[in-house]
Amino acid sequence: MIDLRSDNVSGVCPEILEELLRAASDTAPAYGTDAATEALNDRFGDLFGTPVEVFPVATGTIANALALAQVVPPWGAVYCHRLAHIHTSECGAPEHASGGAKLISLEGSDARFSADTLAAGLRAALGGIAGRTHTPPAAVSLSQASERGTLYRPADIAAIAEVCRSSGLILHVDGARFANAVARLGCHPAEITWRAGVDVLSFGATKNGAMIADAIVFFRPGLAESFRFRQKRAGHLISKMRYLSVQLERYVRDDLWLQNARHANAMADRVATGLSAVDGVRLVHPVEANEIFVELPTALAAGLRHQGFGFSHPEPDMPELVRFVTSFNTRQELVTQLIEAAVALATCRSTLAETKGEPT
Amino acid sequence: MIDLRSDNVSGVCPEILEELLRAASDTAPAYGTDAATEALNDRFGDLFGTPVEVFPVATGTIANALALAQVVPPWGAVYCHRLAHIHTSECGAPEHASGGAKLISLEGSDARFSADTLAAGLRAALGGIAGRTHTPPAAVSLSQASERGTLYRPADIAAIAEVCRSSGLILHVDGARFANAVARLGCHPAEITWRAGVDVLSFGATKNGAMIADAIVFFRPGLAESFRFRQKRAGHLISKMRYLSVQLERYVRDDLWLQNARHANAMADRVATGLSAVDGVRLVHPVEANEIFVELPTALAAGLRHQGFGFSHPEPDMPELVRFVTSFNTRQELVTQLIEAAVALATCRSTLAETKGEPT
Amino acid sequence: MIDLRSDNVSGVCPEILEELLRAASDTAPAYGTDAATEALNDRFGDLFGTPVEVFPVATGTIANALALAQVVPPWGAVYCHRLAHIHTSECGAPEHASGGAKLISLEGSDARFSADTLAAGLRAALGGIAGRTHTPPAAVSLSQASERGTLYRPADIAAIAEVCRSSGLILHVDGARFANAVARLGCHPAEITWRAGVDVLSFGATKNGAMIADAIVFFRPGLAESFRFRQKRAGHLISKMRYLSVQLERYVRDDLWLQNARHANAMADRVATGLSAVDGVRLVHPVEANEIFVELPTALAAGLRHQGFGFSHPEPDMPELVRFVTSFNTRQELVTQLIEAAVALATCRSTLAETKGEPT
């Protein structure tokens, strides 16, 4: 299959693999007391231009779950978009890690919510009959890139952070595709994190070329207190932690993370441009990272699938909505091939319809 | 204050108090092994016309939380109305008791959701990208009476139950005001519970004349397995359990529960009729139990409050929305007094407005 | 049955019942915002001679569970005696309420542990391979009176508190029978709580004459922060909270709690003295509260049981170990009757044995 179902179907990028090879035969202390892990705080501090505390973990799900659990009480409410990965696709991991916190969903087009929507949601929560007995708002989580491949600009985040600050809430970013966002915005990573008011970030690497490695990055001093215990009891204090840490170190060295992301984004642009021009295809969201959401006529989708292209249908109630995801190693020929196939199928379909006198 | 803020501001009805007095000096085994508690299964079995397992508890919140925790896995999803008490007003008790289950909210007018809305929600949950990794639907919870004082008819419940059955979900009813529903519908309690497909009921008594006593009623054989452990670890295996049990026993004996509810409902009707006729007042939901939701001009609300009437504002974003709740011992003179006060205030306001040449 | 199995088989003492009657028909705000509940902080502050924060709850189990959950992280360790009620008899309630905290048991005769034993246990926990990855000590819990009816003196508690302070641990007291302890020691309640270094107390009333009422008393300022949320999500923010509060208010007024406890203690002394004198009976622990633990020849136990006396066997591996518990309303004639029955049975048994030439 020519698999564009997700970016986590891709393998490991050569640079990271090389680094793993180099470290493979070393002897080193376990449970994150090795040199590679201990160097991460400085390394990520340099990257973000501010002191940080970094914890490598094995999945993006646990990065989100532990980050949130660390900053909300078991009875706290976390505000996020209705389509947020933490809300729809983590099988209750944040609820489990936090001991019962509640996710409250917000609406917003293109899978983004605004500062105003957040403020309105908080007002509803802080009054009324429910006032004394509901789950008190404790944190806000936004996805960068979002679950529909769109981005929050620095000003969007700053406005949301301002609402958080005035209500005493912590701001978390799910950055499973954080590299794609930074690469596209062309900004310093600080501009869409701590400088804009973000307190803690799930920093993804696995979807963008690592083997198994994501990280939690705490920006606010003191916020990571006792985190090591939380990580251990979640079974995420990896025994040979160094093999996660060397991946992360290499990932952020020499702009590898941004190079990988830039390629994925460029391929996404090509897919978007190419498919948009196809008869009957409609781009549903702006393509700002490496995900393309289009409406595809059912017959066209079937034809592509028949030719070996893999993609997904994110909404069961919207059979025409299709998602393609490009990755650090998506080959340009493949993209061309996809577009040509779509064009050919659409033309053929159009011709057939004309022949039969049917509306196209 | 003439307190119509809720039905739990009322005291204990004389018949139940008398029963407590009678039992007060007895010696009896602890932790629910006493005769009064052990007789409850039979007593409620007679009431519902089917074998049941009944567990007395101290609050409606824990009745809901333990009932749901008993029937869903820690990663399960519970579908309920957006305004459901379990979702808005229990501070995460179901999430805590169940070890992290997730509440998914449904829309619907008058605080009720339909079988169709439920079915659509389930379809969305059972497909798409999220299909393999989301919290799987496990239970459905409806409130009878609803959080806006409206009722589900036997056919409504049967339709919802049918959706549950076809998806393998358990159906729970939050019956904090179950008596008001039965009294109004004039049906046998079986018709809106097990015969319609309900598996477990939070059976409220506290709001309708008990001192401290609610119960969980399991209708489906086997569903209560090991429940005693769950109850104990939640701190709800009451030491002198018999003092809850005698309240419940008396509550359902000689139709006391329905008499109390009928009175509260009748008073609610009077309030609704009286206030509806007042200039500027609009009834927002049909009054089917003992709660009245009206839009009240701000000045009128202020005037009533000034005269000592207590009521609540359920929605912080809707300052004109006001809730009155009547109870088993709401006196008719008081209702008359409330309506007269409202009429007088409205007239006065109208007159003033006319005098000033303002629109009313 | 003449039931001496526990003090929670007794009913409600008349003074508390009278108070419930007085409050029964009042209208009052719900969820602990009523005047009776709001007055408790001052009332208990007077009792203990220091500012406190008091929360009424429905069971001793939840008093312990919520008190501990409030002061330890989900990964924290609580040190307690091997026989502690929280460890053996609450079905994991502290583990549940805290989200997974671990109870570590300590040894010690007569169900009490010493400061030295605690210090040794902590040393073991704070070093070794386990040092980086085990559950860190967070709190210590002692039972006053203990699970074998013995007491900690002010100096014992102060020594334990000193160990706690030097390791940064919170000290909790399970005072299900706190009244019996104060009555026996003849001390001010402050002397065995905050003045000795206790941070939080489960204050029992149910076993000593209340109907359904215990309380959590926080002595350390700030320790109760956000506790209301914890209480609500546990389903223990009782709707008509006032009916717990008036019990507690009456319980501590006019020394009622100590009068009740003094009677129970005096009856326990009589049982102890009387049974000790019986041939073949051995007092196993000093009787310092209202529980008597004796070794009773099997035939004698069977004889007493046959005559209608109820008692319990606390250790399945020690069939001769028997527990009697007296209560606020145990009648003196009944105690006399028990002792006479034991004497008669022992004599008869002795006589029989002599006749048969058997050893007694």
Added chain:
Amino acid sequence: MIDLRSDNVSGVCPEILEELLRAASDTAPAYGTDAATEALNDRFGDLFGTPVEVFPVATGTIANALALAQVVPPWGAVYCHRLAHIHTSECGAPEHASGGAKLISLEGSDARFSADTLAAGLRAALGGIAGRTHTPPAAVSLSQASERGTLYRPADIAAIAEVCRSSGLILHVDGARFANAVARLGCHPAEITWRAGVDVLSFGATKNGAMIADAIVFFRPGLAESFRFRQKRAGHLISKMRYLSVQLERYVRDDLWLQNARHANAMADRVATGLSAVDGVRLVHPVEANEIFVELPTALAAGLRHQGFGFSHPEPDMPELVRFVTSFNTRQELVTQLIEAAVALATCRSTLAETKGEPT
């Protein structure tokens, strides 16, 4: 440092590394739906000679925690040795994963408990005052090899399993060093697992040559039901799961796991034999796997440490107790070097003592 502190300080064995390289650039479906993961059930079924369900995970801690959480209710009790890793070194991971289960510790020499000790512990739990309200026994967990490097024989396990069966308990084995056990016992892996009555196994690979890979192996049909949800919400449904699976596949292919373990065991024997012969050194436990526990005079330990040998002190209260762990790649020269160093230090010390006329 010549690091013998643990076997997880070693790197990755070449065969497994090669396999990772081979798989690195492939495209494959995520979240365990890839071919390598899907083949594991058959591969491990062949290995154990019975149908099994296998789930790869990233750490031994989560293998234990999820295995236990899967087989006990949140209020269940798990019986294990006082020194069990799950009890002392996982920071409450089993308690967290299970939602509050309780670990009950058993005594036994050489870190093993017997079937008799278990049976006695269960008797104590199933009677007495606590009978109705304690955490009911639900599972038993033994460590193979044990936390002191000793082994349970097939007959030992069968006897324990018999006690489990008769009480309805699940039997779990923590096999972090399972390979070392099988290699030493020379038995088929079935003989110390399912054929002896084991229901679920934490199968370690990381300590014996893998990079990051352990597995949970369910032997009892149906026991893994819904496990995928549990794994996901714990953040352990690894995105690129195939990179764990290929490690595990290679690990058990061509007896690699046993070859690695045999080497580690052989090196452990050499250390044990060599050190035992040193003056003042006492072997504390039989060496049956790859861990050596000795009492080492403080000066000797200091001398070795000074020469660059790394080892650990497992008991803070026993400063002379020292643990060495050998691994799949421990070089024989290094072991020789260690022993020679110890001999030299002991001789020197003895000579010095003689010179000074001190007792040695």
